[in-house]
Amino acid sequence: MKLKDKTAIISGGSRGIGGACVELFAQEGANVVIGDVLEADGQALADKLGDKVVFKKLDVTQEESWADAVxxxxxxxGGVDILVNCAGILTFNHVADLTAEEVRKTLDVNLYGTIIGTQAVIPPMRKRGAGSIVNISSTDGLIGSNAHAAYIASKWGVRGFTKAAALELGLENIRVNSIHPGGVDTPLANPMNEEREEYNKRFVTFAAQRACDPTEIAQGVLFFASDDGSYCMGSELAIDGGLTAGLYYYGHPGAPDIKFG
Known part of the structure; x- marks a missing residue:
């Protein structure tokens, strides 16, 4: 019961990583407000988990919506102790073909939503005398990759914002940290809903040789949210099966046995 009597707001909490965080936090004794635009999924999860979990429609790009969630x-x-900024969107496109609408929407949800969400919980956390904010960035906030440049820009922004906020809010015992998932089997990353065995084949270049379950990310979020992470301020945790560890030289000892061509 690492979060006994704590109250958390989890944006993007209806499914995927956010949904896994909601379930784990509830198991660990927290009260949880699920914030999401996916009303049916969010309400169903709240109903499943009982009175300690409620759903509130949350558009993370709107300050009034954040105020309502708080x-x-x-x-x-009775208050707010934890915020998990998990809401996010991802589009696949060549950088030359990105539209202004795609870029703005991605930055609005992934970065601006994180910033104003953080601002919204500062007053109630000040009342508590402490707090923990966990921002879900990405391995794409640590390295680059092809096909989603706007997403990468937003997640690098989340990473940088986390550092700045940690310095300022840490003085008030409000801890701000970031999680950097990679290769997670969620509706966002696996929009074709491939079976896990098939989906795992996309990650043969990872040391883990498989995709990650959202529950594995939730465990890292729990660490930062709980007193276990009490000395973490501006820290970043990559949960990525080795994606950011480095490169393999294929055909040499210690590399996956992958045949090319």
Whole structure:
């Protein structure tokens, strides 16, 4: 019960990594406000988990929507101790073909939503005298890759914002840290809903040789959210099966047995 009597707001909490965090936090004793635009999924998860979990529609790009989520947490559970900024979108496109709309929407949801979400919970956390904010960035916030330049820009932004916020809010015992997932089997990353065995084949270049389950990311989020991470401020945790560890020289000892051509 690492989060006993704590209250968390989890954006993007209806499914995927956010949904896994909601379930784990509830198991660990937290009250949870699920914030998401996916109302049916969010309400179904809240109904499944009982009275300690409520759903509140949350558009992370709107300050009023964040204010409503905070008000719900205070009215239902008395305050806010934890924020998990997990809401995000991902589009695949060549950098030359990106539209202004794609770029703006990606930055609005992934980066701007994280910034104003953080701002929204500062007053209630100040009332508590402490708090923990966990920002879900990505391995694409640590390295680059092809096909989603706008997403990468947003996640590098989340990483940088986390550092700045950690320095300022750490003085008030509000800890801010970032998680960097890679290769996770979620509706965002696996939009074709491939079976896990088939999906795993996409990760044969990873040391783990498989995709990650969202519950594995949730465990890292729990670490930062709980007192286990009490000395972490501006820290970043890559949960990525070795993606950011380095490169393999294929055909040499210690590399996966992959045949090319």
């Amino acid at each position: 008000a719900t947490a205070e009215a239902q559970f």
